Amino acid sequence: MESQQTPEGVDRARLRSTAAGIFSLLALAATGLVAGPASAAPEAGPCALPRTGAHHSLGLDTWNAAYPRPVRDLDAVMLFLSFPDAPPLTHPDEIAADHFPATSRFFQRASYGRFTLRPHLLREWLPMPRPSTAYAIRRDWEPHRRAAYLRDALAVADPYVDFSRYDIVYLVADPDAPGVDSDATKVVNLDLPLRADGTDIRRVVTVFERHPPDRNVLAHETGHVFDLPDLYRRPTDGKGDWDTHVGDWDVMGSQFAMAPELFGWHKWKLGWLGGHQVRCVPEGEPTLLTLEPLAAAPEWGVSVGTRLAVVRTGEHSALAIEARAATGNDEDTCTEGVLIYRVRGEASSGTGPVEVVDTHPRTGACWDRSVYAPLADAPLGVGETFTVPGEGTRVEVADRTATGAWNVKITPR
DSSP: OOTTSOOTTBOSSSOOOOOGGGSOOOEEETTOOOSOOEEOOSSOOTTOOOOOSSTTOOOOSSEETTSOOTTSOEEEEEEEEEBTTBOOSSOHHHHHHHHTTHHHHHHHHHTTTSOOEEEEEEEEEEEOSSOGGGGOOOSSOOHHHHHHHHHHHHHHHTTTBOGGGOSEEEEEEOTTSTTOOGGGOEEEEEEEEEEETTEEEEEEEEEOOOSSOOTTHHHHHHHHHTTOOOOSOOOTTSOSOSOTTTTTSOTTTOTTOSSOOOOHHHHHHHTSSOGGGEEEOOTTOOEEEEEOBTTOOOOTTOOOOOOEEEEEEETTEEEEEEEEOSSGGGTTOSOOEEEEEEEETTOOTTSOSEEEOOSSTTOOOOTTTOSSHHHHTOSBOTTOEEEOTTTOOEEEEEEEOTTSOEEEEEEOO
């Protein structure tokens, strides 16, 4: 990001006239767009689960074309909103630096350099017409309040921004305004898109983070823009642990994760893994393979090696097996080894589409840093063997190669 330049598509010299009718705010929903049209499959194979109507389904035989697929570079505009009840205390440059270039770097690493998220900043505060408290911003936002916020935000931005040039829209609220709730950051999906500058705006990332923000929060929210689900468990009574499904092992589970690299299954869905990089393990046949660390960058001029092994367990279920090491986006992990997790293609976002298998159920690790210590030591180490309960698949870790890969034997039931 060239932070000192006015981004392409943000033109202060040419103010376009704004009319109230330029935006068609017809219907809003925080969980809309569940099905959507299909496009080409992301190199699906015999162990790929079919995409279902579940919100952010992890079936990947087809791509939901209602979402931008990050197999090409994408442009994002970041807009900064102030309120009449709170003069801003922080310059937009400082807030932007909370998120970029870190978020772009996260996705460049996760995609093995195949995808770049290009941020464009409108480097000034845009004054909203109402006090921050008038919008009643909160995690479970009232639809009419959320609609008013989006309508006002897009109206004040329209004279400065050509929305047709951008794939992603980030609306960043002044973190010091009294009505801004830092727990309310989320992607708002639109049942019917907004229409502006001749383009449909199907979703908006609403950012209400404190300064400095939660670590990797924008990578998490941007993952939703790419049709990835929430992997945490939200207690129905507001009590209990949120991180029992995947712990630290994916940013879609927690932005605070020690090992936030996207699961290999997510990378497969997004189009960053495929072909020889994903190994389908046939039923009943022992398979020997070498798993490269998921987060490790490929050597210059060498294609990415095998990163994901999959055992199909049902029409909409599978076991995924991958290696995790302290490198790349996982450089702060406290344990290394071979990670096993269940994938359910029929499970909606937030209802457990991925569950990490704890191969050391009587112990935990990194109690001072982990978001859920019982799963921090979930991977299998060298010389260990584990049979997955209920599935019968046995995974044996023989040793590590000189380059740090794991030699593994997988025997499905």
